[in-house]
Amino acid sequence: MEDGEEDLTMAEGGVVIDQKIFDGLGDIEILKKEPMAYHTSFHIGGPAEYLVTPHTVDSLRMLVRRLNDSGIEPFIIGAGTNILVGDKGISDVVVKVYEFKCADRFEEDYCYLCGGDLLTAKVKMLSSRGFKCLQWAYGIPGTVGGAVHMNAGAFGSDISEWLVNVEVVDPSGEVRLIEKCDINFGYRRSDVSKCGIVVGASFRFEREDPERLVREIDEYMEIRRQRHPLDYPNAGSIFKNPSKETPAGKLIEEVGLKGSRVGDAMVSKKHANFIVNLGRASAKDVLELIRRIQDEVWHKFDIFLEPEICIAGEL
Ligand SMILES: Cc1cc2nc3c(=O)[nH]c(=O)nc-3n(C[C@H](O)[C@H](O)[C@H](O)COP(=O)(O)OP(=O)(O)OC[C@H]3O[C@@H](n4cnc5c(N)ncnc54)[C@H](O)[C@@H]3O)c2cc1C
Numbered sequence: 001m002e003d004g005e006e007d008l009t010m011a012e013g014g015v016v017i018d019q020k021i022f023d024g025l026g027d028i029e030i031l032k033k034e035p036m037a038y039h040t041s042f043h044i045g046g047p048a049e050y051l052v053t054p055h056t057v058d059s060l061r062m063l064v065r066r067l068n069d070s071g072i073e074p075f076i077i078g079a080g081t082n083i084l085v086g087d088k089g090i091s092d093v094v095v096k097v098y099e100f101k102c103a104d105r106f107e108e109d110y111c112y113l114c115g116g117d118l119l120t121a122k123v124k125m126l127s128s129r130g131f132k133c134l135q136w137a138y139g140i141p142g143t144v145g146g147a148v149h150m151n152a153g154a155f156g157s158d159i160s161e162w163l164v165n166v167e168v169v170d171p172s173g174e175v176r177l178i179e180k181c182d183i184n185f186g187y188r189r190s191d192v193s194k195c196g197i198v199v200g201a202s203f204r205f206e207r208e209d210p211e212r213l214v215r216e217i218d219e220y221m222e223i224r225r226q227r228h229p230l231d232y233p234n235a236g237s238i239f240k241n242p243s244k245e246t247p248a249g250k251l252i253e254e255v256g257l258k259g260s261r262v263g264d265a266m267v268s269k270k271h272a273n274f275i276v277n278l279g280r281a282s283a284k285d286v287l288e289l290i291r292r293i294q295d296e297v298w299h300k301f302d303i304f305l306e307p308e309i310c311i312a313g314e315l
Helices: 057-069 119-128 144-150 210-227 248-254 283-301
Strands: 008-010 016-018 028-035 047-054 075-077 083-085 090-096 110-114 163-169 175-179 197-204 265-267 275-277 310-312
Touching: 047 057, 057 090, 057 163, 057 197, 083 283, 119 144, 119 210, 144 197, 248 283, 265 283, 275 283
Parallel strands: 047 090, 075 090, 083 310
Antiparallel strands: 008 016, 028 047, 110 197, 163 175, 163 197, 265 275
C-alpha cells in the first residue's frame, strides 16, 4: 500500500473496516488475510480479513471499544478447538483471546483463572496445589474462556457446575463481573457472550491431596488417549449426544459410517463422533460428511444429530 492510501475493506454486515482502527492500541498483534487454518485444531479455514490478538486485557478493552464505535461486531476465538471455519474465510475482524498477560488469583475456596489461558495447563496447576474442581477437564485443548462459552464438559461434569462468576469485557470496553446465576447454561452451550468477551472466570474448589489429584488427571488423560483420535487434526466431538443413553458416536457406528470419507475428511475409525482431517480436508468436505451422517442417522433412528462444533465464516 502506498503512503497516504487508505486500507479499507468491507466487513460481513456491510461495515467498512479501516485499518487505522487498530492504530495505537498497544500490545496487540494484527494479521491481515490470515488463514484461519493456522488458528484452528481442524487445520481448516480460509482467511480472516483481520485476525487481531490483544496481549493484555487493556488492549482488548480498547480494541473492543473501537470496534463497537465503528459498528463492527468481531468474531471471537480462543484456541480454535471447537470451530469449523469456511473455506472462503471470515470477512470480518476475528479477535483471538489467547494467552494474554493476566494473573490467576486464589482465595480461600475459589480461584480466578485467566480467560485466554489453556484450561488443561490450569487444571494441572490446580491439581498440583491440591485444589479439586476441574480435574475432569484435563485434556480439553481449549481456553478457559472458550470452555465457559461452550460449557465444556466431560466424564459427567461441566464448567457451570464449578463456576462462581465470569469477568467479561462488554462491547463498550468495560470490564464487568457476571454472576453464574445471570448466565444460562445448557448442554455444551451458554449465553455468556451476550454480556461480552470472557477474560476470566472464578471456580470454587475443595481441598484434596495433590498427589491424588495428579494421579486422577493422568488417568483422565490416558482415557482420552485411548478413546480419541489424537493423531490427526480434529475439533473434538462433532455432534451433541442426543441423550446419555444414546451417544452420537454409537449411532454413527451403527449406521456403518466409521471410516467413511469425503475428500480428506474422514469419520474417525477410533471414535465415530470425531471427524479427522487426513491432510487437505476442506470445510466443504467436512460439511458434506456431517450431512451424510445426519441423513443416515435420521433415516435409521429418526434422530437428528445437532452439531456441537461452531461453524463460522463463508463456505
Ligand atoms: C481432541 C479434542 C478433545 C475435546 N474434548 C472435549 C471434551 O471432552 N469436552 C468438551 O466440552 N469439549 C471438548 N473439545 C472441544 C473444545 O476443546 C472445547 O469446546 C473448548 O472449550 C473450546 O475452547 P476454545 O478456546 O478452543 O474455543 P474456540 O473453539 O476458539 O471457540 C469456541 C466458541 O467459544 C467462543 N469463545 C471462545 N473464546 C471465548 C471468549 N474468551 N469469550 C467468549 N466467547 C469465546 C467462540 O466464539 C466460539 O463460539 C475437544 C476438542 C478437541 C480438539
